[in-house]
Amino acid sequence: MGSRSCRCSGEARTPPGDRDLLRNCQRAWRTPVRSANQQVTIDVQETTAACRDAFAELASPTCIHDPYPFMRWLREHDPVHRAASGLFLLSRHADISWAFKATGDAFRGPAPGELARYFPRAARSLSLNLLASTLAMKDPPTHTRLRRLISRDFTMRQIDNLRPSIARIVAARLDDMAPALERGEAVDLHREFALTLPMLVFAELFGMPQDDIFGLAAGIGGILEGLSPHASDSQLAAADAASAKVKAYFSCLIQRKRTDPRHDIVSMLVGAHDDDADTLSDTELISMLWGMLLGGFATTAATIDHAVLAMLAYPQQRHWLQGDAVVVKAFVEEVLRYDAPAMFSSIPRIAQRDIELGGTVIPKNADVRVLIASGNRDPDAFADPDRFDPARFYGTSPGMSTDGKIMLSFGHGIHFCLGAQLARVQLAESLPRIQDRFPTLALAEQPPREPSAFLRTFRALPVRLHTQGS
Amino acid sequence: MRVMVDQDLCGTSGQCVLTLPGTFRQRELDGVAEVCVATVPQALHAAVRLAASQCPVAAIRVIESDAAMASAPAPTLRLLQRTPSGMPRKTNTI
Numbered sequence: 001m002g003s004r005s006c007r008c009s010g011e012a013r014t015p016p017g018d019r020d021l022l023r024n025c026q027r028a029w030r031t032p033v034r035s036a037n038q039q040v041t042i043d044v045q046e047t048t049a050a051c052r053d054a055f056a057e058l059a060s061p062t063c064i065h066d067p068y069p070f071m072r073w074l075r076e077h078d079p080v081h082r083a084a085s086g087l088f089l090l091s092r093h094a095d096i097s098w099a100f101k102a103t104g105d106a107f108r109g110p111a112p113g114e115l116a117r118y119f120p121r122a123a124r125s126l127s128l129n130l131l132a133s134t135l136a137m138k139d140p141p142t143h144t145r146l147r148r149l150i151s152r153d154f155t156m157r158q159i160d161n162l163r164p165s166i167a168r169i170v171a172a173r174l175d176d177m178a179p180a181l182e183r184g185e186a187v188d189l190h191r192e193f194a195l196t197l198p199m200l201v202f203a204e205l206f207g208m209p210q211d212d213i214f215g216l217a218a219g220i221g222g223i224l225e226g227l228s229p230h231a232s233d234s235q236l237a238a239a240d241a242a243s244a245k246v247k248a249y250f251s252c253l254i255q256r257k258r259t260d261p262r263h264d265i266v267s268m269l270v271g272a273h274d275d276d277a278d279t280l281s282d283t284e285l286i287s288m289l290w291g292m293l294l295g296g297f298a299t300t301a302a303t304i305d306h307a308v309l310a311m312l313a314y315p316q317q318r319h320w321l322q323g324d325a326v327v328v329k330a331f332v333e334e335v336l337r338y339d340a341p342a343m344f345s346s347i348p349r350i351a352q353r354d355i356e357l358g359g360t361v362i363p364k365n366a367d368v369r370v371l372i373a374s375g376n377r378d379p380d381a382f383a384d385p386d387r388f389d390p391a392r393f394y395g396t397s398p399g400m401s402t403d404g405k406i407m408l409s410f411g412h413g414i415h416f417c418l419g420a421q422l423a424r425v426q427l428a429e430s431l432p433r434i435q436d437r438f439p440t441l442a443l444a445e446q447p448p449r450e451p452s453a454f455l456r457t458f459r460a461l462p463v464r465l466h467t468q469g470s
Numbered sequence: 471m472r473v474m475v476d477q478d479l480c481g482t483s484g485q486c487v488l489t490l491p492g493t494f495r496q497r498e499l500d501g502v503a504e505v506c507v508a509t510v511p512q513a514l515h516a517a518v519r520l521a522a523s524q525c526p527v528a529a530i531r532v533i534e535s536d537a538a539m540a541s542a543p544a545p546t547l548r549l550l551q552r553t554p555s556g557m558p559r560k561t562n563t564i
């Protein structure tokens with residue numbers, strides 16, 4: 001296993017001695033021992049050297065299958081990890097939540113003139129250029145100006161107003177799945193429901209025909225992979241081809257909304273742009289639409305998948321989906337904590353000064369990423385973190401545990417996920433209905449994982465109805 | 471007790487509105503949070519302190535009472551105590 005995993009990106013440049021060290025280190029964290037309660041724990045070798053590149057390790061088949069043992073190893077042995085590429089990766093809850101809150105202060109986004117420094121391939125990549133103009137890469141006051149333009153469509157009241165139409169889409173999707181399930185056939189819940197629901201909601205928000213969103217959606221996974229810090233040149237090229245299609249589509253949609261404005265986000269943004277290009281430039285408009293498309297549904301789909309899997313894996317916890325909104329909310333938050341869809345932050349946080357964290361100095365101008373999924377499983381924040389337990393979030397403010405710890409999946413600070421509440425409402429409207437409609441739902445086969453280090457999701461989630469005697 | 475939202479800082483996440491919908495609301499125009507009560511009733515004091523401590527951008531300021539303003543503990547104190555040791559601490563508390 002150790003030698004196979006050395007295909008990771010650092011190998012070609014790694015001197016032979018270091019390569020042995022790398023193998024040893026990987027063997028060290030991958031040697032599982034069984035503890036008394038039969039949970040897999042990691043053989044703790046205090047002398048173990050730091051892992052060479054956590055991003056490469058997260059892309060290994062072992063981590064695609066289950067990244068949490070490696071994340072535990074990182075938290076315990078290398079919590080302020082410096083990857084071979086020079087990126088830093090924080091894996092402890094306290095450090096991650098601090099970095100989130102310090103964004104805009106101790107950390108900033110890359111300045112426009114520095115893009116090439118943090119994204120060496122930016123000059124020839126459309127995707128990286130689009131990324132550079134998204135909200136997530138901006139600092140105040142630009143960030144504040146752009147965020148407030150779209151915030152009015154994401155207020156809690158606006159999202160609440162969408163509930164009836166989300167509920168309608170949920171019911172219609174479940175109706176569509178019912179005949180095949182009732183005939184005893186397997187249905188791919190990932191494609192038929194988890195992906196389709198957020199796509200249809202997105203189409204409604206953007207005022208797009210449904211067919212158009214299905215056409216665009218096919219390229220989203222490829223774009224997300226291309227944006228990963230370790231994407232190959234060919235992955236980036238594929239991302240750029242897909243981004244070019246998205247860009248062309250949105251240019252066309254903008255023209256349509258300009259001549260025929262409706263009550264949707266695109267019409268509103270086009271109006272803001274046409275009123276005053278200082279408020280929203282051409283580049284910012286396209287980047288913002290592109291960014292919302294990327295963030296809009298792959299993450300929600302992954303979380304719906306994980307929620308359904310949690311329903312099936314922990315039947316004793318299903319009562320959380322039978323109660324009122326407070327009870328359902330606790331289940332949704334625990335799903336989000338237990339399986340963060342975005343494993344690490346996709347945008348650079350640039351250190352504004354030398355920052356000492358846990359004895360490691362992060363030098364000024366370093367690109368710092370946070371391993372969100374690891375922070376969510378940090379026992380210092382969530383007791384017995386590998387146990388799925390919605391009670392952690394019962395009766396609390398959204399995203400806060402009963403101990404006042406932050407569930408990190410939506411981030412925190414100025415870049416707190418714009419669509420957080422929209423995602424929560426989609427989950428809350430879906431899960432009780434799925435359970436109600438298909439109480440005997442079961443896995444038809446083990447769902448295949450998407451081999452992505454960044455987005456923890458599935459290629460398919462085949463389900464069927466469990467019948468007597470089967 | 472009085473509570474204020476620093477509207478320059480507000481990140482429009484709406485978390486305070488979800489926590490205490492009767493105390494906070496979002497402006498229709500841009501999603502910025504505002505306070506919709508003049509004073510906070512006693513029964514909600516703890517909840518308002520919690521909402522302040524949980525604001526993603528620490529934009530909520532709690533004024534326990536006019537007399538205590540100078541010495542009142544900062545509403546974000548609980549969060550600050552959790553910053554990793556040795557880290558520079560934020561100073562923008564009241």
